[in-house]
Amino acid sequence: MSGLNASLGYFLAIVGVSAVGRVLVTRWRPRWTFLTELIAAFALSACRLEVDTIAEVGQWAGALGPDVAITMLFISITVHGIIMQGVSGNPSVTLMGLLQKDTGAVAAVLSVAAQLLGAYVALLVAGKYWQMELTDMHMIKNLMMSECSTSLKVPPLQGVFAEALGALTFHLVYLVLKNRSQLLRIPIFSVLLTLISYAGNNYTSGYVNPSLAYAMTFTCPGHTFLAYSLVYWLGPLMGESLMFFNAKKILK
Template sequence: MSGLNASLGYFLAVVIFASSVRTLLKKWPRFSFIMELASSFMLVACWLEVQTIVEVGQWAGGLGPDVTVTMLFGVLLTHGIICGGTSGNPTLVTLKFLQLEVMTIPTLLAIAAQFLGAYLARLLAVYYWRLELTDMHMIKNMMASECSTSLLVSGLQGFFTECVCALIFNLIHLSLRRRSALIRVPLIAVLLTFLSYTARGYTSAFINPSLAYGLTFHCPGFTFVEYAVVYWLGPITGMTLALLLYMGNIPRIFARNLLYFQRTRLRVPKGDKAEKKKM
């Protein structure tokens, strides 16, 4: 249980930091992109610890799959509550850009901040592992240079896995956008947990380019380009297809609806109806 207590303390510290940054920056809307940095930092930092529990927790700390799934759901739920207005996901920022909700410069700043947040979270996790507070973290520190990749299939299979998972996620995300946060946040957390658990033997279904960058790009086994095709191009492709299926068009690229056509009804004036009845 000491390993679990250490992990919970780590989660709490990361959440407090991210919440503090968001609270401070609410007064300066111009620097709202830094809130994306905090959101990405929180997500990647916590997910790295969950990944540690998945890899070595069962035989170093007695933490089984039920614990890891529960903790992942808790991380995603907490992230959704704390970072409500920001996603920490470049794919969702790009989705808003394609829907004409944000301009080019804010989009680029937000994406850059998300990747920077993922990088800083990686540095924090490595420093935390080096402290070797528990046996689990000592083993993780020894394995840090030879980590196991989350991509367990070929690049083509990985691309289609991420693409399909992103398609499902974004379709549901678009459908729930106008729902209350009390409904939307838990459902999204359940969905992401389910997709991650289902695809754990393929790509782990990160559906988040900056998250994948922080978690698995540094691991040997594949080149940077192969990782980028799977974890960057795959989610972007799935998101674009989801937007096209949901709206019938991509507003940033073309306005014409290619899939859904609205039927136009001819309205007959009331005077004409009365004349027809008399006849």
């Protein structure tokens, strides 16, 4: 259980820092919304990187089965939804707001840039954490850092459609529940994103979030940067566009 305890400590640290960071930004720089997007992307990516560690090597080095990884994924998404209410950390959601004219062009560009930066910082922080080698699981993960396994396990074209389907599903539910209470939205989104990730495990891992995908797999060998960009940017944008242009028909 030492591996799980170390992971729980890591999760608590990430959540605590992110929650405090958001409070400080909201209080002192309320107009700098792009900073909250940076914090949200950082928290989401940092937690997902550790969940991926549990899924990859937990059962071999920490006696942690796939059920633990799924449970931790659900919990991390739920906690993220609670502490980051109103902030997505997802470029595709930001771009959807731009298409719906809920977000200005300048604000959207700043938010997307901040989200990517947050994912990059999460990758650095997770790497430093793994280098501490607190458990056998993290020691193995540290050794695997330079040769991480790609999340894209299918040809790029198939990956584009897989991400598009996941994004379409997510954004449809997001649109339907947009005006509902957070008490209803958060658990539904958490279950949905967990299911999308589980269903896409053998395809693209179902990130439906370009900044998250950047942290998780863009630095891994196996595909070119262009292939990753097509799958994890074009895929979600396709799904989002299908939802957006058919939204009126769906909601009738």
